[in-house]
């Protein structure tokens with residue numbers, strides 16, 4: 001059964017905010033392979049290269065032949081739900097606060113059994129199912145049993161909804177609503193049922209096509225925000241910081257320059273000021289407020305989204321200074337993620353390839369449309385991934401980067417993409 005969202009009750013201001021509890025998060029180093037795959041939306045299990053046996057739980061040596069040659073391979077998650085039950089008094093505090101909680105045991109095709117959370121749309125056992133690896137609020141992999149054929153979101157089940165950052169009925173700040181990506185993001189959030197969208201606007205005297213039309217959205221409120229100005233960020237955080245459930249940083253400065261194509265460092269400084277220092281200013285002013293409200297359940301702070309670039313993984317010399325600023329922002333976002341993770345606030349990074357906007361005009365297709373980027377962002381919020389690589393170019397770069405970062409660097413140096 002798919003349960004619709006209900007508007008949460010307003011928080012009683014006299015009741016103190018709860019301390020956040022998180023699902024148990026201690027994992028062995030080898031088990032982090034499961035989490036690393038889940039962070040990109042994949043379900044991987046170890047497979048023995050010598051005898052082919054699939055392994056679960058993750059381990060150091062093969063369960064049948066004791067070989068050390070275990071590799072992580074994608075599993076389609078299909079299997080049979082053998083049994084399921086509902087826990088009324090779970091042992092862990094996190095689940096006890098949210099009981100009753102449905103769990104079950106699945107025999108995966110490949111012959112291993114897993115115990116997993118069960119989506120409430122799954123029929124009673126026995127039945128065919130699909131297991132997905134999702135990130136829980138502690139940022140660790142958790143296995144969830146989904147119906148085999150129906151494509152459902154985690155957020156369709158009110159208990160599993162906490163694993164997601166579904167924007168429905170949420171209050172969201174989009175830091176720059178003027179860019180093409182910013183406008184697409186605002187529209188996608190409105191369509192996804194956001195309750196309130198604050199749209200940041202720097203340099204209000206500059207007119208941008210399409211921006212004024214955003215005012216017609218009933219959820220939209222335009223607020224002054226210039227991420228290059230510490231006072232502007234501080235003032236907005238003082239005004240709305242305690243209400244923001246999801247912060248989406250779309251502020252981006254992109255000038256197409258390599259090292260030798262322009263004298264001086266002013267352009268590069270501007271890129272750093274928006275892409276790196278802008279993120280730092282936002283993090284310093286907004287992150288404490290988000291952390292403080294992380295335990296408020298349906299009215300709490302849940303996510304922080306950064307629109308980075310696939311150029312953050314490896315420098316693309318034609319966009320050399322921009323790549324460097326995005327790499328800096330990527331690095332900082334990892335520190336932000338570590339900081340917010342303890343409270344259960346998820347940091348989602350998006351790594352698009354060239355976007356179909358004014359600064360990538362000279363790039364050859366394929367290019368990612370701002371609408372496709374926004375759709376990928378909404379899907380990430382409704383699911384549980386934390387790193388998103390939307391579009392063919394980003395997927396291709398990621399595959400090459402994972403295969404051999406040095407080979408990718410060489411290829412890009414020769415002008416390849």
Ligand SMILES: [Zn+2]
Pocket residue numbers: 048049050051052053062063064065066067
């Ligand atoms: Zn083996």
